[in-house]
Amino acid sequence: MSAMNWPILSLIVWLPIVTGVAILFLSESRAAMGKALALAAAVAALVLTLLAVAGFDMTTAAMQFQEKTPWIEAFSINYHLGVDGLSLPLIALTALTTVIVVIAGWTIKDRVSQYMGAFLILSGLMSGMFAALDAMLFYVFFEAMLVPMFLIIGIWGGPNRIFATIKFFLFTFFGSVFMLVGLIWLYLQSGSFAVADLHQLPLSLTAQIWIFLAFLIAFAVKVPMWPVHTWLPDAHVEAPTGGSVVLAAVMLKIGGYGLVRFSLPIAPDGAAALDWLVIGLSLVAIVYIGFVALAQRDMKRLIAYSSISHMGFATLGLFLTFAIVQNTGQTDGAVLGISGAMVQMISHGFISGAMFLAGGVLYDRVHSREISAYGGVANTMPWFAMFAVLFFMANSGLPGTSGFVGEFMVILAAFKADFWFAFFAAMTLILGASYSLWLVKRVFYGEVANDNVAGLSDLDGREWTVMVVLAILVLALGLWPYPLIEMIEPSVANLVDHITNTKINP
Amino acid sequence: MILSELQLALPEIFVATMACVVLVADLFVTEQRRGFTHTLAVLALVFAAIITLRVMMPVGESLLAFSETFVRDRFGDVLKLFAYLVLAGVFVYAKHFLRAAGLFRGEFYSLSLFALLGVMIMVSAASMLTLYLGLELLALSSYALVALNRDSASGSEAAMKYFILGSLASGILLYGISLIYGATGSIQLGQISDALAAGMSDNLMLSFGLAFMVVGIAFKLGAVPFHMWLPDVYQGAPAAVTLLISSLPKLGYLALAIRLLADGMGNMHDDWQAMLAVLAALSLILGNVVAIAQTNIKRMLAYSTISHVGFVLLGILAASPAGYSAAMFYTIVYSMMSAGAFAVIILLSGNGVEAENLDDFKGLAKRSPWYALMMLMIMFSLAGIPVFVGFFAKWQVIAAAIQSGFVGLSVLAVVTAVIGAFYYLRVVKLMYFDEPDNAAPVTAPIDFRAVLSVNGLAMLGLGVFSGGLIGVCVRAFA
Numbered sequence: 015m016s017a018m019n020w021p022i023l024s025l026i027v028w029l030p031i032v033t034g035v036a037i038l039f040l041s042e043s044r045a046a047m048g049k050a051l052a053l054a055a056a057v058a059a060l061v062l063t064l065l066a067v068a069g070f071d072m073t074t075a076a077m078q079f080q081e082k083t084p085w086i087e088a089f090s091i092n093y094h095l096g097v098d099g100l101s102l103p104l105i106a107l108t109a110l111t112t113v114i115v116v117i118a119g120w121t122i123k124d125r126v127s128q129y130m131g132a133f134l135i136l137s138g139l140m141s142g143m144f145a146a147l148d149a150m151l152f153y154v155f156f157e158a159m160l161v162p163m164f165l166i167i168g169i170w171g172g173p174n175r176i177f178a179t180i181k182f183f184l185f186t187f188f189g190s191v192f193m194l195v196g197l198i199w200l201y202l203q204s205g206s207f208a209v210a211d212l213h214q215l216p217l218s219l220t221a222q223i224w225i226f227l228a229f230l231i232a233f234a235v236k237v238p239m240w241p242v243h244t245w246l247p248d249a250h251v252e253a254p255t256g257g258s259v260v261l262a263a264v265m266l267k268i269g270g271y272g273l274v275r276f277s278l279p280i281a282p283d284g285a286a287a288l289d290w291l292v293i294g295l296s297l298v299a300i301v302y303i304g305f306v307a308l309a310q311r312d313m314k315r316l317i318a319y320s321s322i323s324h325m326g327f328a329t330l331g332l333f334l335t336f337a338i339v340q341n342t343g344q345t346d347g348a349v350l351g352i353s354g355a356m357v358q359m360i361s362h363g364f365i366s367g368a369m370f371l372a373g374g375v376l377y378d379r380v381h382s383r384e385i386s387a388y389g390g391v392a393n394t395m396p397w398f399a400m401f402a403v404l405f406f407m408a409n410s411g412l413p414g415t416s417g418f419v420g421e422f423m424v425i426l427a428a429f430k431a432d433f434w435f436a437f438f439a440a441m442t443l444i445l446g447a448s449y450s451l452w453l454v455k456r457v458f459y460g461e462v463a464n465d466n467v468a469g470l471s472d473l474d475g476r477e478w479t480v481m482v483v484l485a486i487l488v489l490a491l492g493l494w495p496y497p498l499i500e501m502i503e504p505s506v507a508n509l510v511d512h513i514t515n516t517k518i519n520p
Numbered sequence: 521m522i523l524s525e526l527q528l529a530l531p532e533i534f535v536a537t538m539a540c541v542v543l544v545a546d547l548f549v550t551e552q553r554r555g556f557t558h559t560l561a562v563l564a565l566v567f568a569a570i571i572t573l574r575v576m577m578p579v580g581e582s583l584l585a586f587s588e589t590f591v592r593d594r595f596g597d598v599l600k601l602f603a604y605l606v607l608a609g610v611f612v613y614a615k616h617f618l619r620a621a622g623l624f625r626g627e628f629y630s631l632s633l634f635a636l637l638g639v640m641i642m643v644s645a646a647s648m649l650t651l652y653l654g655l656e657l658l659a660l661s662s663y664a665l666v667a668l669n670r671d672s673a674s675g676s677e678a679a680m681k682y683f684i685l686g687s688l689a690s691g692i693l694l695y696g697i698s699l700i701y702g703a704t705g706s707i708q709l710g711q712i713s714d715a716l717a718a719g720m721s722d723n724l725m726l727s728f729g730l731a732f733m734v735v736g737i738a739f740k741l742g743a744v745p746f747h748m749w750l751p752d753v754y755q756g757a758p759a760a761v762t763l764l765i766s767s768l769p770k771l772g773y774l775a776l777a778i779r780l781l782a783d784g785m786g787n788m789h790d791d792w793q794a795m796l797a798v799l800a801a802l803s804l805i806l807g808n809v810v811a812i813a814q815t816n817i818k819r820m821l822a823y824s825t826i827s828h829v830g831f832v833l834l835g836i837l838a839a840s841p842a843g844y845s846a847a848m849f850y851t852i853v854y855s856m857m858s859a860g861a862f863a864v865i866i867l868l869s870g871n872g873v874e875a876e877n878l879d880d881f882k883g884l885a886k887r888s889p890w891y892a893l894m895m896l897m898i899m900f901s902l903a904g905i906p907v908f909v910g911f912f913a914k915w916q917v918i919a920a921a922i923q924s925g926f927v928g929l930s931v932l933a934v935v936t937a938v939i940g941a942f943y944y945l946r947v948v949k950l951m952y953f954d955e956p957d958n959a960a961p962v963t964a965p966i967d968f969r970a971v972l973s974v975n976g977l978a979m980l981g982l983g984v985f986s987g988g989l990i991g992v993c994v995r996a997f998a
Contacts, residue, residue: 038893086912086987088994089919154906161900164945168953176953180945187905187941191934198919199927 021081022069023095026062026105027142030055030112034134040127048127049120055134056113059141063109070102072501075508077147077210085151091207094148099505100274100356101144103498104267107363108144110487111263112137114480115256118371121378122170122254129170133256136162140264144271149197150207152275153190156268160186163257163265170254178245178252185245189235193276196228200280213279216517222284229277230292236269237329239292240299243322250318251383255374258314262321262366267359270328274352274509278332282513285333292333297438299326304445308452312383313376316453317369320409323442324362330439331355331424337431339514347430348510349503354423356502361408361416361491368405368484372398375477376457380466385456389463394470399458401473401481406454408488410447416491525585528592531572531600532640538564539633546626554624558615561629565604565611565636572600579995584646588708591646595778595848595996599643599771602852606767606859607636612971613863614760616964620869623669623758632764635661639772645779648697648707655693655740658772659686662765666757678756685739685749693736699729700784709784716787730788733780734795741773741829744802754822759874762818763862766825767855770832774851777836778844789839796837797929803830804933808940816876820943821861824902827940828854834926834933835917841997843920849993850913853901853982857910860898860975867891867964867972881947883956891962892951894976901979903944904937909982912990 033055040048070078077096085093097105115133122129136159143155160183167179201207204215217225235242246266250258278285285292300323307319331351338347375398376391377383392399408415411422421442428436462468473481491498526533542564546557577583582593610632618624638658645651663686667679701707703725704715716726735746742750754762781792807827814820832854835847868875868884875881885892901910914937921930964972982989 084987086990088987088990089916091987154911157906157911161905164948165952168949176949179953180942180949183945184938184942188935188938191938192931194915195918195922195927195930195934198915198922198930201919202923 022062022066023079023097023145024081026059026066026109027095027138027145029062029138030059030134030141031138034131034138036131037127037134038131042125042127045126048130049116052116052130052134053113056109056116056137059137060109060113063106066097067102067106070097070501072099073504075099075504080147085148089150089201089207090205091150092148093151094208095142095145096147097145099502100509101271103356103360103501104144104264104271105141107267107360108137108140108264111260111363111367114367114371114483115259117476117480118259118374119254119256120476125169129166129256132162132166133260136166136260140268143268147209148207149200149209149212149276152209153194153197156272157187157190159265163261166257167249167253171252171257173252174248175252178248182245182249185235185242189232189242192228193232196225200225209275212276213512215280217281219283219287219518222281222517223287224284226277226281226284226288229272229281230288233269233272233277234295236272237266237325238269238322239295239326239329240303240322243299243303246322247315247318250321250370251312251314255370255377258370258374259367262317262370263363266321266325267363270325270332270355270359273329273332274356278335278513279509281517283516283518285513286336289333289336292329293337293435296326296330296333297435299323300330300442301438301445304442304449307449308445310449311385313373313385313453313457314370314383316385316449317366317373320369320446320449321362321366323446324358324366324409327421327424327439327442328355328358328362330435331358331420331427334424334427334431334435335510335513337435338427342430345507345510345514347427348514349506350423351427351431352506352510353499353502354420354427356506357416357423357491357495357498358420360498361420361488364484364487364491365405365408365415365417368401368481368488369409371480371484372402372405375473379470382466385453387464388457388467390458390460391467391470392458393462394467395472398473398477398481401485402458403454404485405488406450408492410450411443414489414492416488416495418492419495525590527575528583528585529590529644530575531568532637532644534571535564535568535633535637535640538568539630539637542626542633543630546630549626554626557626557629558611561633562608562611564633565608569601569604572597572604580998584710588710589647589650590644592644594998596643596775598992598996599775599848599852600640602855603636603639603643603768603771606771606855607632607764609856609859609863609971609975610760610764610767612967613763613859613866616968617758617760617866617869621669621758621760623760625668628665628668628760631661631665632768635665635764635768639768639775642772642779643775645775646709648700648709648712648780648784651776651779652690652694652697654772655776656690658769659690662686662769665761665764666753668761669758672756672758674756675758678753681749681756682753689736689739689746692732692739696729696732696734696736699725699732703729709779712784713786716785726788727791730785730791731795733785734792734799737773737777737780738799740776741770741832742826743799743829743833744806744826747803747806747826750826751819751822754825755816755818755876759818759862759866759869763859763866766821766862767859770851770855770858774832774847778847781836782839782844786839793837793839796833797926800830800833800837801929801932803827803833804936808936811940811943814943815878817865817878817881817947818876820878821858824940824943825858827936828902830936831914831917831933834921834929838917838920838924838926840920840924842923842994843917845993845997846913846916846920848996849990850917852989852993853909853913856975856978857898857902860894860972860979861902863968863972863975864891864895864898867962867968878947878950879957881950882954884951884962886956887959888962891972894972895951896948897976897979899944899947901983903941905941907983908979909986910979912983912986916990
């Protein structure tokens with residue numbers, strides 16, 4: 015631990031929220047001030063996050079930078095924050111995404127300050143959720159973030175935004191209430207909402223299965239897993255570009271994070287008993303949703319389906335553990351699978367965010383999301399085409415990009431579990447390449463399709479900045495993933511160690 | 521120090537006196553100076569709060585007075601304080617509306633104070649007779665208030681319905697009380713409890729009495745299937761009166777239920793738990809589902825009330841201190857949320873025309889961003905979304921119900937809460953996503969704006985710092 019004794023996590027959480035609330039009340043004529051403040055807060059939060067990363071001890075799985083204050087004493091609920099190798103990378107991803115979204119939203123015209131404020135509040139809530147070590151605090155952050163997202167899609171979204179945002183809200187709300195019941199039941203068993211206490215709580219197999227299912231509904235909706243994924247394409251298509259980026263880059267990771275932090279360690283035996291279910295759903299997502307993506311004619315919809323398919327990899331990697339340990343008797347493969355899933359989540363955060371931004375660049379100019387409205391964009395926007403092709407290549411898992419690392423680790427782990435798991439998972443290399451590259455071909459290459467495309471102008475300075483940052487990250491993580499894996503691994507090893515021991519009361 | 525019996529009842533005596541003073545003083549006030557009556561009524565509440573606070577009962581202690589018909593305890597004191605607070609808010613909100621609607625009369629204030637007195641008597645009742653007395657005082661004041669606008673056909677119809685069904689409910693409750701008296705030989709709640717603990721022979725009579733009592737309570741609370749009067753009364757009454765009857769009496773009915781069922785019939789909790797479970801389940805389902813179909817916001821909030829009653833019943837039927845304190849927290853929070861929601865309706869009503877239709881909320885965010893934000897917080901709080909206080913209310917009730925083994929009912933409750941979220945979201949949608957039909961700015965006097973702002977922000981503040989109020993409620997049942 016470093017000498018940093020000030021509450022760095024609280025600052026990361028509350029700085030964006032407080033600034034965001036303040037910005038909400040700026041009038042339309044103060045829009046420039048709102049944007050400047052938003053950017054300042056987002057950058058400050060990112061700097062704080064990087065300080066936390068710098069001060070983070072990579073050799074231990076213990077929670078770091080902990081803060082604990084009583085919150086609701088009658089129920090021994092604490093305001094308890096802390097990070098380990100599983101949550102800190104996701105907080106960093108959140109902080110980075112916020113900066114990108116603020117920059118990407120610079121051209122918004124309608125209710126600018128409120129737009130920026132909503133994103134900052136959302137960002138703080140997401141960081142708070144990743145850092146929460148008290149289940150009740152987690153749940154509060156988990157649910158509260160629905161409110162800004164609901165408003166972001168509903169106010170700044172596309173033509174069918176109201177349907178999309180209400181569907182988004184009700185789906186996620188429906189999922190999470192079961193988790194609430196589960197958490198309350200666990201509290202009544204253990205007398206504590208502390209995540210660490212819940213991890214140690216012995217439970218019968220039946221109880222674990224029920225708890226596991228209650229949590230699974232909540233997190234499966236968030237991931238989203240097939241068949242509760244249908245809100246995502248609608249939400250993505252209708253959301254403003256910034257909303258899509260946050261949804262894809264961070265919000266989808268919440269489901270995966272929840273599975274790692276809650277489902278697996280609290281109900282390991284339940285997870286072991288039902289791992290076939292999650293693996294099955296993940297494989298369906300990878301293969302079937304891959305085919306669905308292939309059939310899309312709307313760019314954002316295609317990227318949305320691609321996200322579902324890629325998140326299938328993350329859930330697959332998490333739940334291979336039990337089969338691997340059973341087959342090999344060792345935990346190495348399981349650590350590989352879960353680390354792969356975590357890397358996949360971070361990498362997908364960069365890539366999907368970048369793809370939605372690329373879609374936004376085109377939409378800003380032509381105001382169409384239809385793939386058929388484009389063709390030969392590379393002729394008029396060569397620089398943009400270069401970045402976009404890189405991101406779509408990364409999405410199809412090209413070695414040297416971040417998209418390759420996570421997928422490779424998960425497929426490698428899948429081989430240790432079952433050949434057929436690996437076989438179906440590897441299908442994504444073909445499917446992902448098909449829909450990604452086919453999109454690239456239809457949109458970017460070939461003859462200039464129409465006057466709209468002929469009149470396109472290449473990236474401006476603001477778009478350049480965003481694209482360059484994301485391109486560097488995608489390549490850096492692809493070529494040198496070691497620092498990230500080093501940060502994740504102790505926590506994953508600790509987790510695997512925990513979940514491979516039964517919690518059933520002797 | 522031994523407090524004399526009169527001193528124990530000082531808040532009630534004071535409020536009764538002030539109700540009469542307001543009644544008489546108003547006779548000497550001209551139409552233009554009616555604000556004086558308003559100020560006097562608000563001051564009465566402030567001093568009532570001071571009087572109550574000066575001799576707050578310590579946690580866990582209670583004192584009986586007037587031949588054990590009157591009880592002073594922490595639970596009662598806390599409820600009374602919130603009753604003053606809610607009524608003070610109602611007065612400020614109502615003044616604006618009553619002025620515009622030409623109903624700004626002194627009767628509103630004296631009747632409201634009598635209704636408050638009824639609530640206070642119920643809250644402090646230690647015998648079934650006292651309970652009934654408070655209940656009738658509250659009910660009669662409410663009937664008259666609903667008919668405040670005597671030229672309005674819908675108002676008179678609502679008052680008539682309310683009166684007939686309310687009297688029926690009182691009759692049923694009274695019949696239940698008489699049966700219990702017949703079986704136990706007492707109307708004093710403590711003695712009934714002792715008699716039940718000693719083992720009663722005449723179980724049939726007791727069960728019948730209990731069933732009638734539960735029906736009476738359900739009628740008053742508006743639990744399904746005894747809810748029919750509620751939407752009509754909410755819709756028909758002037759908005760200022762709906763505001764009142766949707767908030768203040770709930771505190772009294774909560775006390776009615778807890779005093780009768782928990783204090784008096786605690787030993788028969790197996791019986792009433794089963795009855796309340798059915799009522800709660802039906803209220804949750806019907807309230808939330810039917811609210812979706814409403815286009816009139818007063819009716820929508822009426823069905824929303826029914827669903828919230830389901831939650832309160834869920835807390836009571838846990839039959840544990842945790843459950844009672846959860847129900848208490850829920851009711852207090854609910855009365856604030858409800859008052860806030862009706863206040864926004866009043867805010868949008870102008871020139872005597874009530875903004876009853878959901879469409880009146882269209883584009884409020886453009887017309888008045890601040891009040892739209894207040895309504896947004898109230899709506900999300902009603903829907904039970906964290907970090908707003910409504911969530912903590914729901915969460916505690918569910919925790920208490922699960923603790924008492926009602927897991928299935930709790931799952932039903934949270935699922936219906938999701939259904940319910942839809943119609944609250946629709947209000948938010950109208951305010952934020954739609955364009956306004958008229959661009960007229962929203963205006964209100966300064967006191968109205970201040971109280972509404974505090975009310976809206978309390979949804980957030982009480983949520984973020986929910987530990988305080990939760991602690992107060994938990995200690996009330998220590």
